[in-house]
Amino acid sequence: MYDTQPENTPASRLDPKNCGEPGDHGPRDGLWLKVQECISAGNCVDVDKAQRCAVMHGGLVVPIDRVKGIECYTIWQPGAPNYWHSAWEYVCKHMPPASTGLGINSKSARTKDQLHIHMADFHERASGDLVHELKGQQGHMAPYSGKSWAESLVTATGWVASAQKWEQRKYRAQHFLNLGSNLFETLQKEVAPGRSGCKSKL
Numbered sequence: 001m002y003d004t005q006p007e008n009t010p011a012s013r014l015d016p017k018n019c020g021e022p023g024d025h026g027p028r029d030g031l032w033l034k035v036q037e038c039i040s041a042g043n044c045v046d047v048d049k050a051q052r053c054a055v056m057h058g059g060l061v062v063p064i065d066r067v068k069g070i071e072c073y074t075i076w077q078p079g080a081p082n083y084w085h086s087a088w089e090y091v092c093k094h095m096p097p098a099s100t101g102l103g104i105n106s107k108s109a110r111t112k113d114q115l116h117i118h119m120a121d122f123h124e125r126a127s128g129d130l131v132h133e134l135k136g137q138q139g140h141m142a143p144y145s146g147k148s149w150a151e152s153l154v155t156a157t158g159w160v161a162s163a164q165k166w167e168q169r170k171y172r173a174q175h176f177l178n179l180g181s182n183l184f185e186t187l188q189k190e191v192a193p194g195r196s197g198c199k200s201k202l
Contacts, residue, residue, distance in 0.1 A: 019072035020113065032114035035062045051086040059119040061087040067115040069107050075115065076188035085179045087117045095119065099127065125166065129156040134175075 035054055038044040046055040053063050091100045101122040133154045154173045157166050
């Protein structure tokens with residue numbers, strides 16, 4: 001899809017297998033098949049042709065090109081579609097922005113092998129935790145630059161699947177004023193270098 005290959009990127013991260021093939025139809029490729037179907041039938045909830053993604057039932061924003069997940073290098077190349085911006089534009093038009101969050105699963109946590117952004121209600125306790133952090137950090141707010149991302153921690157209530165309960169946990173965070181820039185590209189430039197061993201979630 002894109003010809004540019006960023007410098008100093010391990011060859012393993014540029015493997016096309018990380019993105020999948022248009023003809024994939026395995027047991028974990030159902031979402032990829034469904035987005036093709038809704039595009040063909042014209043019954044997607046919404047389609048952003050400029051950003052190459054569709055809104056599907058269940059509050060998902062899904063690329064209309066083959067993108068297995070966050071391991072696919074095309075999502076952070078210059079000129080890549082900004083799925084995050086498209087998702088937030090939809091939220092602002094059709095959902096309550098103050099209580100809606102965008103989320104994406106890591107490769108190990110997902111069950112579907114087609115990139116998708118969740119648009120969902122933000123848990124009230126988690127929202128309150130983040131508001132408290134942003135208002136009370138007094139100089140050590142989560143950084144605008146990813147260069148100190150590894151040292152920037154915020155406390156928020158999160159769901160612990162193994163324990164089946166909500167509890168406060170520490171999260172690494174980066175603060176963005178808006179979603180005008182592609183988060184995948186920004187994190188690849190500022191967070192990923194030198195941290196290939198870290199498992200991160202957006």
